Every structure is written in C-alpha cells, then in structure tokens.
Amino acid sequence: LGAxxxxxxxxIDDALGELFDIPEDWVLVAQMPFGHILEEPEPKDKIDIRERMKVFK
Structure with missing residues (x-):
C-alpha cells in the first residue's frame, strides 16, 4: 500500500466543496490518495535537518 x-x-476549494458536498465551515488542507504501489520511487537527495530547520529557544 502506498500514499x-x-x-x-x-x-479549488469552492469547486471541491460543491462536488463532494463538503460543509462550508470545513477547511480543505490536504488530501491523501492511496492504493497499490505501481513502481518504487526514485531516491531523494535530502538536506540535513540542521540545515533545513532552526529552533530558537
């Protein structure tokens, strides 16, 4: 299973709300389609978390 x-x-909020009868007070943030994995994904180059994110205390 993959997602x-x-x-x-x-x-597209208004169109999707109408199409799927979504209550107006809901906020569309994301969707997560899922199903069978058809092929393995290509490896991703990742930047070290310490370079991507800073925490200030």
Missing part, C-alpha cells in the same frame, strides 16, 4: 500527501490550492 502521497497532497496539499490543496485554495483556488
């Missing part, structure tokens, strides 16, 4: 988190673009 992919997809963040929404606010431009």
């Amino acid at each position: 992919s988190l997809q963040h929404y673009n606010p431009v």
Whole structure:
C-alpha cells in the first residue's frame, strides 16, 4: 500500500466543496490518495535537518 500527501490550492476549494458536498465551515488542507504501489520511487537527495530547520529557544 502506498500514499502521497497532497496539499490543496485554495483556488479549488469552492469547486471541491460543491462536488463532494463538503460543509462550508470545513477547511480543505490536504488530501491523501492511496492504493497499490505501481513502481518504487526514485531516491531523494535530502538536506540535513540542521540545515533545513532552526529552533530558537
């Protein structure tokens, strides 16, 4: 089983709300389609977390 988190673009909120009868007080943030894995993903180059994120105390 595989999944992919997809963040929404606010431009499509109204259309999706109508299409799927989503209550107006809900906020569309993301979707996560899932299913069978058809092929293995390519390896990703990752930047060290210490370079990507800073914590200020």
